Amino acid sequence: MYAYDEIDRTLVNERVSEFRDQVKRRLSGELTEDEFKILRLQNGVYLQLHAYMFRVAIPYGTLATNQLRALAHVARKYDRGYGHFTTRQNIQFNWIKLAELPDALADLARVGIHAMQTSGNNMRNVTSDQWAGVAPREIEDPRIWSELIRQHTTLHPEFSFLPRKFKIAITASDHDRAAIKIHDIGLRLVKNEKNETGFEVLVGGGLGRTPFIAKTIKHFVHGRDILSYIEAILRVYNQYGRRDNIYKARIKILVHELGIEKFSREVEEEWQHIRNSSLQIDDEVIEDIRSRFTYPAYEKLPHMPDELRQAAADPDFEAWRKNSVAPHKVQGYSIVTISLKPIGKPPGDATAEQMDALADLADIYSFGEIRVGHEQNLALPHVAKRDLPALWKALDKLGLATPNVNLITDIIACPGLDYCSLANARSIPIAQELSRRFANHELANLIGRLHINISGCINACGHHHVGHIGILGVEKNGEEVYQITIGGRADEGAALGTLIGPGVKFDEVADVIEDVVEAYLALRERPEELFMDTVKRLGVEPFKERVYATR
Amino acid sequence: MPLVNGGKIVDDSFVKLAVDTPLPESGDILVPAERFIAEADALLKRPGKVGVIWPNNRDIDELVPYLGKVAAVALVFPTFRDGRAYSQARLLRERYNYRGELRATGQILRDQFVFMLRAGFDSFEVKKQADAEAFMQTAKRYSVFYQPTGDGRITALHRRMQLRHSEGVGT
């Protein structure tokens, strides 16, 4: 865990008092809505269909239990008793009153949580691997660098009014759980021949109306130069990014229009001016940040404790363990993913009671730490294997032991028409229907790893382009129509899905997905061939035929 | 529009000229970039200070040869959402060592003062009287800064180092 010191806390508190003043000026009419809009967005406040929506940052997805309890408190006191975890390691509350927002922020500030730059045309919450620091074979804990970049990008005096929002994600593992290739800047920690830490830098990824997979702009930027390099990219983007059309304002468009070679030359030239400036990070600074991350005092534990051996007789436990428990870098420990996708419920929702109870469980079983991943699930990062059976029982009581992580009902969905003022179509009811259709665990297990992603409009908040099956709601003649893509992925092999044919009506979506899945089961060469591999091997044609032959 | 300079509301000594306004005999003038570039020699010869209004989409490199001669550079925020002039300001101050007046013009509201001060602006044409009056109070809003910029303020990273070292002295 990272501990904020007095300096960080002071800044968060100063931010809260600034926002309190801004809200006061808005309520008195001194600020127009147009002027206030940007200010509230910079503090995570949107105006939605029914109410203000409040988006709180969970930097690199790490939460301490007192922080999770504070989120539960906000859900209970200022909202309707629940929160919604999003694809960007944020949590959103949908029913907050503007006049109460400064108080909610002040309550969160007490535990070092804020909503700075969770929205607006500035640098957003820095995201990372939810298994950071515990994944086996990781280069090093990417959160140290995430925190360095979080600090550097917070209230940045040059880049708080960019052409468009700007997102940075960092991973340190071969298997990319941070979806770095669909970010404006993606960073992959690597070591050079001298065993020095640095980054492969990718740029220009993003979804939305014009999706792009990020391209590598530089294979190795030394850790000491990473801030100056990011600053160079941003300076080029701030000056040359388009401002005439919000759909063309993202860095992905600039990179596309200039070409990666020309863009990288511009960045390189800018970088040469600033790389040896005060932006250069000395080891002492990195060590200081590193020293404020504390790690659990792990015990020496057996690889296979008796408790686990005994529990293996229970098929329900085994189903959950196989699905939700992953190897940890320390022997005798595991990483437990907690599915926020119970059958029939909106993906990513958690009630205040669940959050409080999870905080208690994390205190007992995970050294007081919780993680939030971009798949809208949570994780307990340090669970001793001997505790797994007890933890499972407790999670089950809370309705949090659905064994569907990475299976077809582990659906990512944006809020869609139920909350979002930009939506063209519903997302949550589609997710609910699909999760009921595939509720049978045996069937889901037989299908294997398969990610469905749903967005209620072209903005792609549900990452539909990179879903193995992507569902995009659009509007046609006043009706909700859904376009289906297959073959997308968000990991190290990131790819955009391909459209399989004309859009289908709301009532047909679940049938069509069933058809796609049946086609896959019939087409796969062996049970281990995953959906995305079958699609890669055969392309969309056979799926298209299966879906549209009878429609 | 009230002008804040050095933290106080002051009278603006500069008169803004358009591209084709006849040149006044004397007095301080602020001239649009294209006119300045076209008539630089004549403008700089006349009595009175000369400042230039530089648009946010024009390469700042063009202005560099004149930086020692102009008394003011006014950068433009067509709306407060358009942040290009922040980059121009930092380049002028930090890369080209410009030490004259650096003025923020356009839609300037109190909520941008901290960012602007940090980017190197020292003079502000503020849109609302109340915002101009709140300048000092707003400018002091933050005491913690994470990024090094040319404004010389100590960053959080370095403040921590200092604290750490001073703690180390007594032990």
Ligand code: HEM
């Ligand atoms: C669960 C809730 C939400 C999640 C998880 C979410 C997440 C995201 C993500 C990940 C993107 C990235 C697309 C990209 O990489 O280019 C995105 C795009 C966008 N989101 Fe959201 N968002 C949510 C809610 C909202 C809401 C409520 C709004 C409405 C005001 C909104 C407005 C947008 C817009 C306008 C874009 C498009 C940006 C662009 O690419 O030009 N999002 N959102």
Ligand code: SF4
């Ligand atoms: S994808 Fe569209 S409908 Fe869904 S949350 Fe984003 S903006 Fe709203």
